[in-house]
Amino acid sequence: xxxxxxxxxxxxxxxxxxxxxxxxxxxxxxxxxxxxxxxxxxxxxxxxxxxxxxxxxxxxxxxxxxxxxxxxxxxxxxxxxxxxxxxxxxxxxxxxxxxxxxxxxxxxxxxxxxxxxxxxxxxxxxx
Numbered sequence: 001x002x003x004x005x006x007x008x009x010x011x012x013x014x015x016x017x018x019x020x021x022x023x024x025x026x027x028x029x030x031x032x033x034x035x036x037x038x039x040x041x042x043x044x045x046x047x048x049x050x051x052x053x054x055x056x057x058x059x060x061x062x063x064x065x066x067x068x069x070x071x072x073x074x075x076x077x078x079x080x081x082x083x084x085x086x087x088x089x090x091x092x093x094x095x096x097x098x099x100x101x102x103x104x105x106x107x108x109x110x111x112x113x114x115x116x117x118x119x120x121x122x123x124x125x126x127x
Contacts, residue, residue, distance in 0.1 A: 002116045003024040004096050009121030012086050016125070022079040022096030022118055030054070030074040033099040033107050035075045035114060036081045038092035038123075047092070049081065050107035059107050064090070093120040 006014065007085040008020040020036070035050035049060045058070050069082040079096050099108055100115035 002098065004098065004116055004118035005027045005122040006094065006096055006118040009094060010095055011122045011126065013127050014086060014088060016086050017082070017084045018086065018123060020081040020083070020094055020096075020121060020123075022053045024079065024098070025075045026100075028071075029077040029097065029115075031102040034072060034079045035097050035099070035107065035109075035113055036070060036079075036094060037097055037114075037117075038090075038094045039120075040089075040092040043092075045095075045111050046092075047109050047111055050109065051079070052107060053099075053102070053104055055072075057105070057107070059109070061076075083123070086123075088125045091107070091122060092123060094123050095120045 003025045005023045012018050014087035036048045039045045051058045051070045067085045071080045096118045098116040
């Protein structure tokens with residue numbers, strides 16, 4: 001069965017950095033675009049960043065562009081999110097998600113296009 005397991009969240013100071021990982025299993029990882037999304041307390045789920053199945057292209061929400069970097073290692077079935085210059089408004093539960101269709105050169109940005117989600121990892125940015 002499909003499993004996505006996030007790790008790497010924690011507490012960071014404003015301006016600091018954190019690195020998230022998502023270990024995937026139960027499907028052919030290299031065939032699917034992957035994304036990160038987040039949910040802050042009292043708010044809806046927000047798409048943050050996505051990466052092509054082969055890793056050749058990445059996309060970001062305007063709120064994180066220039067500060068976050070998504071990457072993947074298809075040999076290790078792992079998705080990453082490097083978060084720099086963190087702000088208090090980045091505090092949220094971060095999820096990795098699998099595209100529900102195997103489609104090259106596409107990154108869906110609507111959360112309904114994703115069929116499997118991890119359990120989430122908490123990121124808190126506070127001084």
